[in-house]
Amino acid sequence: MELSYQEKLTLIKLNELKKSKFEELVKETGLEQVAVMRAVLGLQAKGLAKLHERSERVVKLTETGKRYAEVGLPEWRALKVLREKKKVTLDDLREVLSDDELKPIVGLLRKEGWASVRKEDGKLVLEITEKGLKAEERPIDGALKLLVEREIVPVKEIEKLVPVKELKRRKIGEEETITERTVEITPEGEELAPKVELKREVSVLTPELIKSGKWREVEFRKFDIKAPVRRIYPGKKQPYRAFLDKIRRRLIEMGFIEMTVESLIETQFWNFDALFQPQNHPAREWTDTYQLKYPKTGFLPEKELVERVKAAHEHGLAGSRGWGYVWSPERAMLLMPRAHGTALSGRQLAKGVEIPGKYFTIQRVFRPDVLDRTHLIEFNQIDGFVVGEDLNFRHLLGILKRFAVEIAGAKKVKFLPDYYPFTEPSVQMSAYHPELGWVEFGGAGIFREEMTKALGIDVPVIAWGIGIDRLAMFKLGIDDIRYLFSYDLRWLREAKLVW
Numbered sequence: 066m067e068l069s070y071q072e073k074l075t076l077i078k079l080n081e082l083k084k085s086k087f088e089e090l091v092k093e094t095g096l097e098q099v100a101v102m103r104a105v106l107g108l109q110a111k112g113l114a115k116l117h118e119r120s121e122r123v124v125k126l127t128e129t130g131k132r133y134a135e136v137g138l139p140e141w142r143a144l145k146v147l148r149e150k151k152k153v154t155l156d157d158l159r160e161v162l163s164d165d166e167l168k169p170i171v172g173l174l175r176k177e178g179w180a181s182v183r184k185e186d187g188k189l190v191l192e193i194t195e196k197g198l199k200a201e202e203r204p205i206d207g208a209l210k211l212l213v214e215r216e217i218v219p220v221k222e223i224e225k226l227v228p229v230k231e232l233k234r235r236k237i238g239e240e241e242t243i244t245e246r247t248v249e250i251t252p253e254g255e256e257l258a259p260k261v262e263l264k265r266e267v268s269v270l271t272p273e274l275i276k277s278g279k280w281r282e283v284e285f286r287k288f289d290i291k292a293p294v295r296r297i298y299p300g301k302k303q304p305y306r307a308f309l310d311k312i313r314r315r316l317i318e319m320g321f322i323e324m325t326v327e328s329l330i331e332t333q334f335w336n337f338d339a340l341f342q343p344q345n346h347p348a349r350e351w352t353d354t355y356q357l358k359y360p361k362t363g364f365l366p367e368k369e370l371v372e373r374v375k376a377a378h379e380h381g382l383a384g385s386r387g388w389g390y391v392w393s394p395e396r397a398m399l400l401m402p403r404a405h406g407t408a409l410s411g412r413q414l415a416k417g418v419e420i421p422g423k424y425f426t427i428q429r430v431f432r433p434d435v436l437d438r439t440h441l442i443e444f445n446q447i448d449g450f451v452v453g454e455d456l457n458f459r460h461l462l463g464i465l466k467r468f469a470v471e472i473a474g475a476k477k478v479k480f481l482p483d484y485y486p487f488t489e490p491s492v493q494m495s496a497y498h499p500e501l502g503w504v505e506f507g508g509a510g511i512f513r514e515e516m517t518k519a520l521g522i523d524v525p526v527i528a529w530g531i532g533i534d535r536l537a538m539f540k541l542g543i544d545d546i547r548y549l550f551s552y553d554l555r556w557l558r559e560a561k562l563v564w
């Protein structure tokens with residue numbers, strides 16, 4: 066029979082004691098309480114010991130009760146004054162009673178019949194009675210004494226003197242359940258105990274043990290890797306953050322270069338104008354954007370670039386006639402929380418790109434909406450583009466399909482014609498998810514030449530913007546989008562990213 070060091074030690078001690086209170090066994094073994102408990106349960110499972118448990122309702126003194134034990138119950142303190150003065154007012158009792166004790170004292174003395182009460186000149190006057198003069202120990206005094214002597218007294222014993230209710234009402238005592246544990250050795254245990262050999266157990270194999278060869282003599286502690294342990298919650302990434310990082314990783318693995326920016330705030334120039342979205346577009350409404358109150362305006366990029374964008378809007382570029390209106394730089398300088406990740410694609414194209422090249426960004430974007438379980442006013446998009454000599458619309462569809470499969474785990478995709486001011490042709494994509502059904506995935510298209518040429522790019526650019534929060538909800542197993550930003554600890558601890 067395999068016994069652990071603790072079990073062996075416990076068995077040997079128990080063999081000396083035969084039957085012992087659990088606490089005593091703890092003292093005898095010199096082990097931790099939990100270790101002894103584990104050992105006892107282990108011995109019991111092997112039929113070597115028996116654990117008996119008995120629960121009992123007991124009473125013990127409260128803090129107030131302990132104070133009464135020292136200074137006496139309020140009625141006795143009051144009686145002492147009464148015995149000296151025979152007749153007292155409540156104020157006279159203030160010397161020996163606290164405010165809390167003073168309030169119920171009249172009732173208490175009257176109940177015992179130790180004093181009579183009357184009003185004199187509008188004041189309460191207490192006068193000692195015959196019974197008060199001869200007052201002797203009452204059951205409640207006996208109960209208090211018992212509690213002082215024994216600290217913990219079974220309810221049954223107390224009730225022989227006074228109802229526990231009474232002690233509780235007067236805040237003298239409180240009730241509690243205690244469990245008394247006794248451990249007893251079995252005949253099998255007694256038989257085995259003299260034969261067990263107690264070798265010191267080693268739980269860590271050190272270089273010294275190996276070098277000195279001592280490892281040959283010691284006994285190694287066995288670990289039960291299936292033993293239940295307390296759950297720990299080490300720090301970890303916020304689940305939604307983990308999801309976004311995973312996507313970032315995938316895209317980088319696919320050879321995309323990440324575009325980053327520090328600010329969430331954008332000029333209208335980069336959010337709209339650089340993307341060939343006309344200023345007289347009704348409220349530039351396809352996104353329904355927010356505006357910054359303060360500061361209202363930011364800076365435009367270098368003059369030549371602004372001039373080219375202005376020209377594209379006013380009278381066109383690359384054989385286009387433009388939108389045919391007077392372009393306003395003031396309008397373009399207005400600041401706004403970024404409404405789509407595409408703003409970064411425009412910035413990158415203006416900055417210069419590798420050709421051929423692949424770029425992406427994961428951006429927090431903002432659009433007015435009514436908050437509910439599927440809508441937030443801020444959400445995340447993956448935007449990106451591929452730039453290269455011979456790119457065409459089929460390449461775009463191919464890449465989008467690849468994303469849908471790689472990122473969303475979609476089985477089927479569906480493309481529908483769409484419109485965006487900055488792409489021609491434009492397409493909208495839905496991905497079929499086994500559990501969610503058809504999910505709108507995002508928009509895409511070939512950037513218009515009016516846009517790319519103005520930004521200084523002469524080759525085709527295929528681009529897309531994908532909303533990923535619906536997908537995140539699914540991957541994280543939530544059905545309320547607001548949970549993505551929740552600080553519900555239970556969810557933060559237990560949310561699992563299913564990929």
Ligand SMILES: N[C@@H](Cc1ccccc1)C(=O)O
Pocket residue numbers: 404405406407448485488507508509510528529530531
């Ligand atoms: N920016 C568009 C998506 C898009 C990006 C790039 C090209 C075409 C469409 C949106 O937010 O819906």
